[in-house]
Amino acid sequence: MTRRKEFRRRAAEALANPQIRENLGRFGTAYRTARKNALAGLDYEAHKANLRRMKEDAIERLPELAEQFTEAARGVGAIVYQAKTAADANRYIGQLAKERGVELIVKSKSMVSEEIGLNGHLEQLGITPLEADLGEWIIQQANEHPSHSVMPCIHMSKEEVAGIFSQALKREVPPDIGLMVRLAREELREKFLSAGMGISGANIAVAETGTVIIVTNEGNGRLATTVPPIHVALLGYDKIVPTIEDAASHLKLLAKTATGQQLTVYTTFITGKTAASRIPRAPEFRGPAAAEMHIVLLDNGRWAMRDDSEFREALYCIRCASCANVCPTYRVVGGHAFGHIYTGVIGTVITPFHHGWEAAAVPQEACLLCRACLDACPVQIDLPRMIVAMRTHIVEEEEQKKKARGIRRLFLDKILPNPSLFNLALRLGAIAQLPLTRGRTVLRELPWPLRNLTSIRAMPAVAARPLRSRVAEVLPSRGESRQTVTFFGSCLIDQFYPEIGEAVIKVLNHYGVTVHYPKAQSCCGLPAYYEGHKETAGRMAKDLIAALEPSPAENIVTATPSCGITLKQYIPKLVKGDPLWEERGYSLAARTHDFSEYLVEVLGLGDGTLGEATADKVPLTYHDSCSALRGLRVQEPQRRLLRMLERYDLRELDEVGECCGFGGHFSADYPDVAGEVLKRKIAAIEQTGAHVVALDSPGCLLQIRGGLLKQGSPIEVKHIAELLAEDLP
Amino acid sequence: MPVLAQMEERIRQTWESSRHRHSSILSRFVAQGEGVGATIRETADPQSVGFSIAALAMAKGIASCQTADPGLAKEVELHRALAETNVGLVADPNPDTISHAGIGITRATLGVAETGSILVHLDEVDGRLLSMLPEIHVALLPQDALVDSLEEGLLLTRYLILKSQAQGRPSYLSWVTGPSRTADIERVLTIGVHGPRELHIFLLPPTGKGYLP
Numbered sequence: 035m036t037r038r039k040e041f042r043r044r045a046a047e048a049l050a051n052p053q054i055r056e057n058l059g060r061f062g063t064a065y066r067t068a069r070k071n072a073l074a075g076l077d078y079e080a081h082k083a084n085l086r087r088m089k090e091d092a093i094e095r096l097p098e099l100a101e102q103f104t105e106a107a108r109g110v111g112a113i114v115y116q117a118k119t120a121a122d123a124n125r126y127i128g129q130l131a132k133e134r135g136v137e138l139i140v141k142s143k144s145m146v147s148e149e150i151g152l153n154g155h156l157e158q159l160g161i162t163p164l165e166a167d168l169g170e171w172i173i174q175q176a177n178e179h180p181s182h183s184v185m186p187c188i189h190m191s192k193e194e195v196a197g198i199f200s201q202a203l204k205r206e207v208p209p210d211i212g213l214m215v216r217l218a219r220e221e222l223r224e225k226f227l228s229a230g231m232g233i234s235g236a237n238i239a240v241a242e243t244g245t246v247i248i249v250t251n252e253g254n255g256r257l258a259t260t261v262p263p264i265h266v267a268l269l270g271y272d273k274i275v276p277t278i279e280d281a282a283s284h285l286k287l288l289a290k291t292a293t294g295q296q297l298t299v300y301t302t303f304i305t306g307k308t309a310a311s312r313i314p315r316a317p318e319f320r321g322p323a324a325a326e327m328h329i330v331l332l333d334n335g336r337w338a339m340r341d342d343s344e345f346r347e348a349l350y351c352i353r354c355a356s357c358a359n360v361c362p363t364y365r366v367v368g369g370h371a372f373g374h375i376y377t378g379v380i381g382t383v384i385t386p387f388h389h390g391w392e393a394a395a396v397p398q399e400a401c402l403l404c405r406a407c408l409d410a411c412p413v414q415i416d417l418p419r420m421i422v423a424m425r426t427h428i429v430e431e432e433e434q435k436k437k438a439r440g441i442r443r444l445f446l447d448k449i450l451p452n453p454s455l456f457n458l459a460l461r462l463g464a465i466a467q468l469p470l471t472r473g474r475t476v477l478r479e480l481p482w483p484l485r486n487l488t489s490i491r492a493m494p495a496v497a498a499r500p501l502r503s504r505v506a507e508v509l510p511s512r513g514e515s516r517q518t519v520t521f522f523g524s525c526l527i528d529q530f531y532p533e534i535g536e537a538v539i540k541v542l543n544h545y546g547v548t549v550h551y552p553k554a555q556s557c558c559g560l561p562a563y564y565e566g567h568k569e570t571a572g573r574m575a576k577d578l579i580a581a582l583e584p585s586p587a588e589n590i591v592t593a594t595p596s597c598g599i600t601l602k603q604y605i606p607k608l609v610k611g612d613p614l615w616e617e618r619g620y621s622l623a624a625r626t627h628d629f630s631e632y633l634v635e636v637l638g639l640g641d642g643t644l645g646e647a648t649a650d651k652v653p654l655t656y657h658d659s660c661s662a663l664r665g666l667r668v669q670e671p672q673r674r675l676l677r678m679l680e681r682y683d684l685r686e687l688d689e690v691g692e693c694c695g696f697g698g699h700f701s702a703d704y705p706d707v708a709g710e711v712l713k714r715k716i717a718a719i720e721q722t723g724a725h726v727v728a729l730d731s732p733g734c735l736l737q738i739r740g741g742l743l744k745q746g747s748p749i750e751v752k753h754i755a756e757l758l759a760e761d762l763p
Numbered sequence: 764m765p766v767l768a769q770m771e772e773r774i775r776q777t778w779e780s781s782r783h784r785h786s787s788i789l790s791r792f793v794a795q796g797e798g799v800g801a802t803i804r805e806t807a808d809p810q811s812v813g814f815s816i817a818a819l820a821m822a823k824g825i826a827s828c829q830t831a832d833p834g835l836a837k838e839v840e841l842h843r844a845l846a847e848t849n850v851g852l853v854a855d856p857n858p859d860t861i862s863h864a865g866i867g868i869t870r871a872t873l874g875v876a877e878t879g880s881i882l883v884h885l886d887e888v889d890g891r892l893l894s895m896l897p898e899i900h901v902a903l904l905p906q907d908a909l910v911d912s913l914e915e916g917l918l919l920t921r922y923l924i925l926k927s928q929a930q931g932r933p934s935y936l937s938w939v940t941g942p943s944r945t946a947d948i949e950r951v952l953t954i955g956v957h958g959p960r961e962l963h964i965f966l967l968p969p970t971g972k973g974y975l976p
């Protein structure tokens with residue numbers, strides 16, 4: 035399939051440049067601390083809610099606010115142009131420059147200008163646009179696109195930058211950052227004084243007063259809007275807010291989450307025509323004499339986004355780039371592979387509206403669905419949901435164009451949803467693997483076409499006997515039965531890790547819980563859902579509801595948090611509106627518990643001790659699965675259970691909560707990218723000195739255990755249920 | 764104009780309710796401002812500011828101090844302070860002088876303690892340029908023109924803009940939070956890209972009416 039191949043190609047290109055992941059990796063780590071420090075002492079949740087409410091309201095009232103803004107700006111001498119498309123905006127600005135005899139334009143940072151390809155258009159007209167933001171200037175000299183929305187050239191080393199300086203300034207410039215900054219100041223200062231037009235973006239536009247708010251750290255924004263006689267502010271409709279006071283949470287959270295600052299150095303409020311008509315100008319200056327201000331309000335897909343209930347919230351974005359900074363794959367491949375013109379997660383999500391679905395199909399492949407972005411977003415924009423919506427759209431389109439056939443689709447739409455076929459396929463696998471496993475439970479190398487599966491990690495063999503053949507349907511508690519639960523096993527436990535299933539049952543039985551394991555259950559449909567096969571996922575949702583319903587138990591327990599999310603969150607969504615299923619979907623969701631959460635919250639465990647205390651405790655660390663941590667919001671119960679174990683000493687990981695790179699199909703499709711994510715995880719594990727890694731997800735277990743095995747590491751990886759089962763009296 | 768009147772009332776309330784906290788707001792402003800790299804000095808008499816500026820200029824080897832605010836130059840007796848030195852003073856800058864200014868001197872309208880920012884409200888281009896182009900920007904602010912929070916600062920900002928707006932006048936205001944900086948190359952923090960490399964804030968004796976409209 036071409037979109038996967040193309041992403042693989044782009045990712046390979048990015049991976050070939052170690053600078054990208056070195057810089058982004060280091061930055062990602064420093065970013066966490068800077069952000070945490072900047073947010074300390076602030077009621078972050080309250081401001082987040084505030085900002086969200088404000089943006090929701092502003093976008094809801096956009097027609098009225100846009101009109102108010104336009105009128106207010108006109109009242110103080112600005113000329114407002116409402117541009118429908120990129121070409122429309124380009125034409126307006128180009129014509130204006132031509133008519134006023136402008137030859138040189140200085141620009142302070144504007145992502146919208148990247149969006150519409152303004153520089154290229156101006157150059158065609160014989161006008162020179164010069165980026166004045168240092169990072170943008172470097173990128174422009176190198177003829178590249180920004181790879182990050184806040185730090186455009188984060189993918190470059192200072193040596194590379196020095197090379198770019200040397201070429202641009204036609205002299206040898208050493209890789210001395212202080213010197214380069216000074217040289218840029220001198221070089222650009224002259225340009226400011228001789229430019230006939232300054233173009234800026236806007237971070238916020240204020241309806242009440244027609245004010246354009248620009249935040250910069252360098253001061254280029256103020257110069258570009260003051261020194262040249264004509265100021266053009268180019269911005270999307272989504273920037274409009276009701277009043278200046280409404281911008282409080284926006285300004286605070288932007289600075290703190292984007293760069294870890296209390297406030298950006300310059301926050302400039304420009305209301306109307308304020309540029310200089312008489313200022314010192316270089317002798318060669320030839321251009322307009324009178325000051326003008328033009329505001330170009332751009333649609334280019336924004337109104338369509340507003341009308342799209344799935345994607346409307348993307349308009350609430352304040353471009354802080356948090357979602358990129360915390361993204362595990364972005365940190366590995368950077369914004370050129372993960373992005374089109376707009377980079378990172380939000381960039382990918384808005385690409386269909388600005389640049390078309392074709393352009394968005396490749397970069398969206400980069401998403402692991404780890405949800406780190408959702409947690410980091412100061413506006414609570416549900417980016418993972420929109421990525422899944424994009425996938426659904428892409429798959430439907432491919433279906434319509436009959437572009438998609440092949441094994442993958444056959445597997446997702448035909449085999450996976452059919453329990454007997456699926457089971458049969460895995461049983462055949464169990465036989466086919468025999469010559470490779472020779473009785474072992476781990477496969478270090480798989481032959482083509484499955485080689486990708488083992489390029490970064492060893493794979494578990496398909497279990498000789500799946501869980502469904504090893505245990506009965508009803509597994510009575512030890513002693514008196516306090517509770518009865520239905521165990522949802524998940525394919526991974528059933529077919530690859532039945533021992534985890536047995537451990538779950540043993541622990542539950544020990545604590546007085548009778549376990550029902552309905553054999554009619556099969557896959558929950560998550561793989562289909564995450565890959566955009568919504569129709570198939572919907573069918574599987576109903577099958578699973580029906581399979582689990584006959585069990586008399588009140589609660590459902592799962593030890594696979596990703597499936598837990600399906601049961602608790604996706605299934606109700608998938609059957610919503612279907613009168614026959616809706617209620618049953620909600621009921622399933624309400625009764626489902628994660629294993630650790632069930633033990634602690636429902637059974638009240640977590641305070642006592644288990645097992646024998648030893649003189650030397652074994653160092654152990656815990657890896658949070660993305661699904662439990664950010665999907666199910668279960669984080670403390672696992673730790674409480676682990677602290678019960680007398681033998682172990684729990685040590686927390688650095689960068690707690692960071693994904694391991696498994697991502698279901700992701701690590702099979704893009705092993706090299708997933709491998710880099712895994713490397714960071716393994717390094718963090720090794721740093722703790724732990725002998726044992728505990729986790730709560732069979733997917734993470736596959737990834738991390740496989741990675742450690744591949745390296746020949748002696749560190750053991752166990753599901754929390756196994757650790758508990760081992761130390762039961 | 765009911766909106767403006769309402770805002771004036773809110774500003775007055777802010778003023779009244781924070782007066783007793785003035786010294787803590789002041790120390791917060793100083794701490795935050797210095798935290799972002801500004802140099803902040805409290806002065807008991809305005810005349811001493813002139814001498815401090817002269818000393819600063821001499822220490823930095825600066826040839827030209829400029830301000831577009833003749834009243835300000837007088838208030839801090841800049842002429843007298845600089846007379847003894849070989850630092851030139853331009854109190855009526857013109858297009859040709861501004862780009863050679865080593866120190867630009869302006870007023871600030873307000874300080875915001877939460878962020879250590881000063882609000883520079885300069886609609887006239889010459890004064891504004893003097894806060895942008897020179898290597899050193901000196902801003903003078905009455906020490907009772909301080910609000911505690913960013914929200915209060917925005918209230919004042921909105922008020923000032925609305926007031927100009929109501930008269931059909933454009934306006935240009937900047938919150939300045941420390942000297943110009945960049946981290947674009949390998950994320951190394953470097954001071955002084957396009958804007959001033961140094962920001963000196965002199966806190967003048969209170970006027971008694973601070974930021975009141």
Ligand code: SF4
Nearest residue numbers: 351352354355357411
């Ligand atoms: S989506 Fe959220 S996290 Fe990402 S840039 Fe926008 S506001 Fe920031």
